[in-house]
Amino acid sequence: MVSKDLNSLWRDAAINDAAPREKLNSDIETDVAIIGAGFSGLWTAYYLKRLMPNSQIVIIDANEVGFGASGRNGGWCSGFMPNSIDELAELHGREAAIEMYRQSFATLDEIESVLVNENIDCDFHRGGTICGAT
Known part of the structure; x- marks a missing residue:
C-alpha cells in the first residue's frame, strides 16, 4: 500500500476538482462492487455501465481515485x-x-x-x- 505521505508529481500537478467521496461506514447493496479505483477498476466500471446502464455499480478503494500505482505512473x-x-x-x-x-x-x-x-x-x-x- 502506498503511504499517504508519498507525493506524486502527477497528482500534485493535476487539477483536483473531484468531489470528495463519503467513506463506506455501513453495509450497502449493489449490483456490482469493484474493489480498486485505479485504471483497471475505473475501466471495468465504465464498460459495465455501458453494457448494463440500469445497474448500480459501486467502486470501493482504501484511498481516493487513482491514489496508487495508476496515479503515479509516467502518464503515458x-x-x-x-x-x-x-x-x-x-x-x-x-x-x-x-x-x-x-x-x-x-x-x-x-x-x-x-x-x-x-x-x-x-x-x-x-x-x-x-x-x-x-
Missing part, C-alpha cells in the same frame, strides 16, 4: 509489450502473438476514442516511439 500509454513478438510466438504460437500485439495497440485507439466521446481533456496526444538497439 504504450502498445508495446514486455516480451518480443518472437518470445510470445514461442509461448503461444505466431498467430496468437500477432493478435496480442494488435489488441495491445488497439487499446490506444480505444483510450483515445473514450477521451474524445466523453470530452475528457487530459492532454492526450500520440507522441511516437523510439526503440534503441545495442
Whole structure:
C-alpha cells in the first residue's frame, strides 16, 4: 500500500476538482462492487455501465481515485509489450502473438476514442516511439 505521505508529481500537478467521496461506514447493496479505483477498476466500471446502464455499480478503494500505482505512473500509454513478438510466438504460437500485439495497440485507439466521446481533456496526444538497439 502506498503511504499517504508519498507525493506524486502527477497528482500534485493535476487539477483536483473531484468531489470528495463519503467513506463506506455501513453495509450497502449493489449490483456490482469493484474493489480498486485505479485504471483497471475505473475501466471495468465504465464498460459495465455501458453494457448494463440500469445497474448500480459501486467502486470501493482504501484511498481516493487513482491514489496508487495508476496515479503515479509516467502518464503515458504504450502498445508495446514486455516480451518480443518472437518470445510470445514461442509461448503461444505466431498467430496468437500477432493478435496480442494488435489488441495491445488497439487499446490506444480505444483510450483515445473514450477521451474524445466523453470530452475528457487530459492532454492526450500520440507522441511516437523510439526503440534503441545495442
